[in-house]
Amino acid sequence: xxxxxxxxxxxxxxxxSTSDLSTxxxxxLQRARRAALQHQQTTQxxxxxxxxxxxxxxxxxxSPQHRVLNWGLAALFAVxxxxxxxxxxxTSERDHSAIDIAILTDDLPVHMYVx
Amino acid sequence: MMMCHSKLLLAAALLAPLAVLAAPxxxxxxxxxxxxxxxxxxxxxxxxxxxxxxxxxxxxYPKLTPEKQQRLHEQLETxxxxxxxxRHRARExxxxxxxxxxxRREAVKQMVREQQADPASPAK
Amino acid sequence: MSTREQLSDFLASIERRAYKHAMFSxxxxxxxxxxxxxxxxxxxxxxxxxxxxxxxxxxxxxxQNTIMDHFRRQKVRTSWFTLFSxxxxxxxxEEFDPLDVLEDETSPSNHLQPDADLQQSQILASIEAAxxxxxxxxxxxxxxxYWDGLDTAETASAMGCSEGSVKTHCSRATHAxxxxxxxxxxxxxxxxx
Numbered sequence: 001x002x003x004x005x006x007x008x009x010x011x012x013x014x015x016x017s018t019s020d021l022s023t024x025x026x027x028x029l030q031r032a033r034r035a036a037l038q039h040q041q042t043t044q045x046x047x048x049x050x051x052x053x054x055x056x057x058x059x060x061x062x063s064p065q066h067r068v069l070n071w072g073l074a075a076l077f078a079v080x081x082x083x084x085x086x087x088x089x090x091t092s093e094r095d096h097s098a099i100d101i102a103i104l105t106d107d108l109p110v111h112m113y114v115x
Numbered sequence: 116m117m118m119c120h121s122k123l124l125l126a127a128a129l130l131a132p133l134a135v136l137a138a139p140x141x142x143x144x145x146x147x148x149x150x151x152x153x154x155x156x157x158x159x160x161x162x163x164x165x166x167x168x169x170x171x172x173x174x175x176y177p178k179l180t181p182e183k184q185q186r187l188h189e190q191l192e193t194x195x196x197x198x199x200x201x202r203h204r205a206r207e208x209x210x211x212x213x214x215x216x217x218x219r220r221e222a223v224k225q226m227v228r229e230q231q232a233d234p235a236s237p238a239k
Numbered sequence: 240m241s242t243r244e245q246l247s248d249f250l251a252s253i254e255r256r257a258y259k260h261a262m263f264s265x266x267x268x269x270x271x272x273x274x275x276x277x278x279x280x281x282x283x284x285x286x287x288x289x290x291x292x293x294x295x296x297x298x299x300x301x302x303q304n305t306i307m308d309h310f311r312r313q314k315v316r317t318s319w320f321t322l323f324s325x326x327x328x329x330x331x332x333e334e335f336d337p338l339d340v341l342e343d344e345t346s347p348s349n350h351l352q353p354d355a356d357l358q359q360s361q362i363l364a365s366i367e368a369a370x371x372x373x374x375x376x377x378x379x380x381x382x383x384x385y386w387d388g389l390d391t392a393e394t395a396s397a398m399g400c401s402e403g404s405v406k407t408h409c410s411r412a413t414h415a416x417x418x419x420x421x422x423x424x425x426x427x428x429x430x431x432x
Contacts, residue, residue, distance in 0.1 A: 003362060005420070007413070007429045008384050012422035013363045014386050018255035029273050037247055040287035076394040095164075096206060098169020103209050104172070104190045105183040107224050113212075114197060114207035 129153055147173040153192035165199055245291040246347075253295070256387065257302055263370060263378060264306045274309055295389055299397035303379065326341055362425065369419040373412055380408035381416070396426040 023030075103110060140158045143151065150173040151158070158166070172191075174183060177188065197205065254275065261271035278301045286297045370378055376398070383394045386403070395402045417427040 003425045005425055005427050007427070010366055010427075011386050011388075013359065013366060014256075014259070014382075016277070017367070018155045018259060021255060021258065024380070025258065025268070025272070026255070028259055029275065032250040032272070032276035032279055033247070033250045033254055036165075036250060036283040036387065038283075040243060040246055041285060042288050044240065064235065074392055089196070095167040095171050095218070096202075097175060098353060099206050099209065100168055100172050101175050102213075103205065104187040104194060105179065106186075107208075108212075109289070110193045110205070112206040114201055 137173075138163075138170075141174070143170070146177070150176045151191070154195045156194065164200060165202070169195075242288055242291075244285055246283060246294070249291060249294045250282075253298060253387075254279070257298070260302060260382060261306060263382070264375065270309055272354055274302070274305050277423035278305045281305070286417075290430065293385060296393040296396050298372070299383055299387065299393075300399065303398060365420060365425060366416075366425045369416050371417055372419060377408045378417065379414035381404050384409050 103113065116165075140148070140155055147170060148155065151169055154161070154169060161169070172187070176187065179187065194202070257275045257278065258271055261274045265271055265274065278298060281301045281367070282298045285301075286293070289297065290305070294365065370382070373381070379398055380394060381391045383397055387406055388398060391402045391405050392407045398405065413427075420427050
């Protein structure tokens with residue numbers, strides 16, 4: 001055939017191939033996208049900032065001590081509100097020492113198991 | 116001033132909820148400290164559940180053969196430097212790998228041994 | 240632009256490509272959809288507040304990990320491919336990657352839908368077949384660099400390997416593709432960089 005392709009052509013063809021997907025598939029992908037957006041992580045919830053500024057904890061010219069406290073409390077709320085669930089998961093985790101010892105004494109080096 | 120400091124302490128304590136329950140390095144006995152020496156610097160930053168696992172490792176150490184003790188000692192520093200998430204995933208991978216049939220596992224180990232012996236050679 | 244809009248735009252721009260990425264690896268439409276869904280969710284949940292420039296690299300890393308998880312969960316899977324897909328040693332210099340050794344064992348499935356331009360369809364089919372024949376890591380690196388347009392650093396981050404490994408994988412992939420395509424009368428050329 002003697003067709004000549006450049007790598008950019010591959011990119012172009014693969015892009016075109018995405019429009020070959022069935023409407024059913026495209027539909028499902030769109031729904032997956034919407035579902036994911038519902039769970040989007042945002043940094044500090046706005047209600048927290050409102051509470052903090054109301055109680056004059058965050059303001060325009062915080063002193064050094066206040067600034068540390070600001071971030072401390074802000075992070076506190078962020079941690080509590082956003083990561084509350086994972087905290088409890090962590091503390092309820094079992095003791096992994098048996099498997100850890102197995103990994104550490106195994107023939108294969110530890111880094112083999114690391115992503 | 117005092118109120119400010121106590122608020123800070125409260126914030127700090129609540130900031131790292133896991134650290135509130137954590138055991139400081141000094142609460143470990145001398146044997147445990149010796150085994151876990153590579154972790155001494157970062158010990159206080161580890162979550163309580165992780166510390167529990169490491170203490171378990173230290174407690175299991177005396178029961179190991181000298182070769183295994185040596186191996187553990189070599190690898191502990193690497194292990195300690197991983198993030199909690201990395202350790203978690205490593206445990207998953209190790210568990211998955213241990214379910215693989217013996218010959219396959221042995222073949223992987225052989226491949227790794229060969230590669231470590233001669234890193235420059237291309238993979239077959 | 241709010242982060243929500245940025246994330247929405249990003250996901251919209253990548254959802255089809257992500258599906259194809261997953262299909263190349265798992266060859267199963269239902270599984271591929273699940274994987275993409277899962278990856279989008281994880282990106283939104285864990286990194287939804289990150290700067291938008293980081294989304295491509297983060298998403299691809301999550302996608303690859305999710306694909307790996309899929310293989311691990313499969314019950315009857317004792318093939319070399321799955322076994323080695325769990326391990327990627329981090330060697331500083333030479334890039335021994337067990338995945339590199341393996342060619343895909345299953346026969347390529349045809350993603351192709353009927354297309355008005357027959358020759359283009361045929362070329363596409365040849366390219367996809369050639370891609371499916373590549374070892375997984377080579378294909379990953381190639382697609383991330385040359386389809387998704389990630390740079391070497393981002394690709395390395397997405398794949399969890401060194402930049403040197405990425406370059407090696409890409410180089411091998413390109414040569415292998417060229418070889419396979421030559422047999423079908425297609426001459427692939429590129430600039431080495």
